[in-house]
Amino acid sequence: MAIELFKTFPHVLIMDCTYKTNRYKYPLLEIVSVTSTKLTFSIAFAFMDHEYEDNYTWAMEKLKSRMTHKYPGVIVTDRELELMNAIQKVFSTTSTLLCRWHISKNVLAKCKKLFDRKETWEKFMLSWNLVIFASTKDEYERHLYELTLEYHAYKGALNYVRKTWLNDYKKKFVAAWTNRIMHFGNVTTNRAESAHAKLKRHLESSQGDLESSWTIINSLIELQHVEIKGSFEKSLTLVQHNFKPTIFRELRGVISKSALNMVPMQSQLTHKIGIDKVLYGCVIRSTYGLSCACEIAEFMVHGRPIPLSIVHLHWTRLQVVQSAYDGVSSQVTIKLEMESIYKMFYSKPEPVKLVLKQKLR
Known part of the structure; x- marks a missing residue:
């Protein structure tokens, strides 16, 4: 059912590695997505002996081989360069976003120690957030100029946020650019992080082999699917009284x-x-x-x-379908109805055709 869910909700992928899940100390790459009811579901897991670009490329190619629909619209990751390179190689037309939460966490780790007063540091972070959440390019430039002007004495912090994040990656996490991308509110890898936490709670020990780990992973996936089906039923049956x-x-x-x-x-x-x-x-x-x-x-x-x-x-999408994009065969079709519409359309004069076409938009 994981593949069927993936076919139903293929637009957003969230990827992240977790550790200490097996006796071999292999990192585990987990790929998740989100349903129409905002529930997380697991798509794929990959144990890798190293976090090299070739390993990630192998995982992306395996994922791509299971796709019978168009490629994902958005992939959200941390700034794991090898993974980012592999995604660009395999899914070159997909928009990639960087986790805002991890960026803020890194800025905290690298820059807080450079400030001598807590009050100054907190004001700096407030100004930094204004840069991140700027809704237009002009607003972004203005907030960045104000940040640079006000904290010119803290060159270490300014150099870090500019050189490490803004110069090369601003389009992947600053709202002025991400607000143009259909991401359904997924701008962090928190869903993958939460999935990691649930998995580790069920594993209980990091000394299991790959087979025992898979057994537990499979059980977790089954629980996800039960919860997701329940959320679909609620959306279909719950009466909303507060809408005009x-x-x-x-x-x-x-x-x-x-x-x-x-x-x-x-x-x-x-x-x-x-x-x-x-x-x-x-x-x-x-x-x-x-x-x-x-x-x-x-x-x-x-x-x-x-x-x-x-x-x-x-x-x-409030049910798991066999495929969201790849034309599954069915005994129920609208072929005759579509042919009738075509005949009607082309029998009309040009001005009427234009009116009909406008109504269909």
Whole structure:
């Protein structure tokens, strides 16, 4: 079922290594993803004798060989250069993000000791976070300039954040760039870290062989699937009472409860910003594939419900299908209906064709 889940939710992959899971001291690469109900599931595990680029490339090639659908849209990792190189080699068209949490952790480890006062250090971190979460390039440049100007006396810290992170990797973790990527809110490797913690609790000892480790891994995967199926059923059957029927009626019972809970929060912003896309930025549209406040405002003005067609397919998947992309054969088809639509379309004059095409967008 892990492969079927992967085929159903192939867009985001999160990768991270963990240690002390077996007597051979092999690092264990775990690859996880996330469902429409925001639950983590394991896709693949790989024991490797070394964390070399060739080892990671082998693991990525094995993963790729199991894909019968398009490649993942996003892969989130730590700044493990060998892994990053392997991903670039095998999945060259996939967007890669770096874990913000680990970046902050590294900045803390490397820079805190360079500050003589706790208050100064805390203000520096506040300014650094303003750089990370800048929503536009102009805002990023402004906050970076202010950081450089205010802490010019702390050259060691400034050199570290610029040379180690910003110069080469800002597009992989600064919001001004990541806000343009459909990552469904996954900008850290925390899901993989949590999966590691659960695995180690069940292993109890790091002295098992590979076979015994796999037995426990398999049991954990089975538990994941039970929980995931339960979350799908809740989204399909739970009645939502707090939604205005006119706006949300097409979404209830057909998108996940997790997604449905995010949409009303956007609708609450419509009273503040209306349909001003410049003011809001439509981040939830570009990163989650859900209706943003300005879109909802337009539907409210015209008294129309939010159409399911503008919700990303990720949120509509509430069952494990055999394949999300690869054209599984079925006795039920719409071939005749599509042929009828084609005949009707091409029988119309050109102006009518243009109107029909516009309505289908």
